[in-house]
Amino acid sequence: xxxxxxxxxxxxxxxxxxxxxxxxxxxxxxxxxxxxxxxxxxxxxxxxxxxxxxxxxxxxxxxxxxxxxxxxxxxxxxxxxxxxxxxxxxxxxxxxxxxxxxxxxxxxxxxxxxxxxxxxxxxxxxxx
Amino acid sequence: xxxxxxxxxxxxxxxxxxxxxxxxxxxxxxxxxxxxxxxxxxxxxxxxxxxxxxxxxxxxxxxxxxxxxxxxxxxxxxxxxxxxxxxxxxxxxxxxxxxxxxxxxxxxxx
Amino acid sequence: xxxxxxxxxxxxxxxxxxxxxxxxxxxxxxxxxxxxxxxxxxxxxxxxxxxxxxxxxxxxxxxxxxxxxxxxxxxxxxxxxxxxxxxxxxxxxxxxxxxxxxxxxxxxxxxxxxxxxxxxxxxxxxxxxxxxxxxxxxxxxxxxxxxxxxxxxxxxxxxxxxxxxxxxxxxxxxxx
Numbered sequence: 001x002x003x004x005x006x007x008x009x010x011x012x013x014x015x016x017x018x019x020x021x022x023x024x025x026x027x028x029x030x031x032x033x034x035x036x037x038x039x040x041x042x043x044x045x046x047x048x049x050x051x052x053x054x055x056x057x058x059x060x061x062x063x064x065x066x067x068x069x070x071x072x073x074x075x076x077x078x079x080x081x082x083x084x085x086x087x088x089x090x091x092x093x094x095x096x097x098x099x100x101x102x103x104x105x106x107x108x109x110x111x112x113x114x115x116x117x118x119x120x121x122x123x124x125x126x127x128x
Numbered sequence: 129x130x131x132x133x134x135x136x137x138x139x140x141x142x143x144x145x146x147x148x149x150x151x152x153x154x155x156x157x158x159x160x161x162x163x164x165x166x167x168x169x170x171x172x173x174x175x176x177x178x179x180x181x182x183x184x185x186x187x188x189x190x191x192x193x194x195x196x197x198x199x200x201x202x203x204x205x206x207x208x209x210x211x212x213x214x215x216x217x218x219x220x221x222x223x224x225x226x227x228x229x230x231x232x233x234x235x236x237x238x
Numbered sequence: 239x240x241x242x243x244x245x246x247x248x249x250x251x252x253x254x255x256x257x258x259x260x261x262x263x264x265x266x267x268x269x270x271x272x273x274x275x276x277x278x279x280x281x282x283x284x285x286x287x288x289x290x291x292x293x294x295x296x297x298x299x300x301x302x303x304x305x306x307x308x309x310x311x312x313x314x315x316x317x318x319x320x321x322x323x324x325x326x327x328x329x330x331x332x333x334x335x336x337x338x339x340x341x342x343x344x345x346x347x348x349x350x351x352x353x354x355x356x357x358x359x360x361x362x363x364x365x366x367x368x369x370x371x372x373x374x375x376x377x378x379x380x381x382x383x384x385x386x387x388x389x390x391x392x393x394x395x396x397x398x399x400x401x402x403x404x405x406x407x408x409x410x411x412x413x414x
Binding site: 002030041043046047050051055056057060061062063064065066067068069070072074077079080081082083084086088104113114 | 242257258259260263264269272276277280281283284288290291294295298299303304305306308309311312313315316319333346348349363372373375377381382385387
Binding site: 164165166167168169171174177178181182184185189190191192193194195196197198201202203204205207210211212213214216220 | 249250251252253254255256257262266267268269271272273274275276320321323324327330331333334335338339342343344392393
């Protein structure tokens with residue numbers, strides 16, 4: 001014995017859920033997000049350009065100040081240089097001949113540079 | 129579901145004390161800078177300029193717009209220099225100093 | 239030897255030299271403005287002192303960085319800068335102060351002090367006929383109307399206050 005379909009056939013099966021579709025069309029989301037991101041990138045690169053120009057401004061401010069500060073530094077360096085020369089002359093006055101000859105030897109072959117002595121002989125300053 | 133206020137008390141205390149610590153340190157720094165904000169992101173140029181400012185005004189973060197510097201500024205520069213010693217880059221604790229001094233008879237580690 | 243010397247700074251000393259320049263080198267006043275005023279005035283110094291600055295830098299270049307050889311050019315540079323600073327102090331002292339105090343608060347970022355800079359540049363253009371110009375660009379960043387990075391509104395507020403005080407001061411004698 002076998003079941004047969006009911007008379008008049010089965011009722012139609014509801015295979016589709018009957019929910020209202022939410023939100024906008026998908027294309028609106030797509031283009032919306034694309035547009036938002038494009039705007040973001042646009043602003044970002046504007047900001048990059050602006051940062052570069054701000055850096056350039058700072059650089060030029062420093063370029064304009066540099067001669068003035070270098071001149072100041074040079075005067076200071078020259079002051080110390082001449083003062084060191086004077087000190088050396090003062091020391092030479094009370095030197096024996098052979099010591100003088102030893103000090104007169106050139107240390108460097110390259111005469112093109114101004115060499116300021118970095119280390120000076122003597123006792124620790126706190127013990128003077 | 130409402131949270132009983134006793135559950136939030138620890139957070140309130142934490143917020144209050146962290147806030148107090150942070151703002152307190154911030155205030156002290158601001159005051160210490162002469163009522164100015166901290167400098168940050170300093171490069172060599174900035175460091176040198178700040179040293180120069182110190183020599184000119186005698187105060188950290190001091191500023192002046194005088195066109196002419198005081199006479200003392202010309203000779204105000206101080207160079208911190210190092211001299212050679214075989215013991216530079218080395219640290220001797222007090223105990224080591226005593227020990228080495230007694231054993232070697234040389235007390236000078238400068 | 240001091241006790242503190244035992245543990246720190248044992249191998250360094252302060253190199254101080256109080257001797258002035260020898261008398262055969264002419265004396266010149268040093269620039270007394272500190273960093274913030276200098277940054278504020280840099281473009282005006284650059285605009286006014288360009289020939290002296292270029293001369294000095296060329297001299298340095300030719301003499302292998304000659305510190306001794308270029309003392310004369312250096313004195314000219316310093317004298318010119320002092321002149322500009324003196325003029326700014328004379329004609330635009332308040333605007334100058336407003337701008338460099340803002341710079342000092344804003345970590346010397348010029349982009350964060352545009353309002354006070356506008357007031358200063360206007361005053362300097364009216365009195366000294368000097369203009370801030372960044373070379374080699376078609377858009378001058380300091381003339382940008384609505385920049386992205388403009389910092390806090392503190393400078394704007396202070397500048398507005400300054401302008402209001404100035405207007406009040408200008409209006410007061412008229413009413414009396």
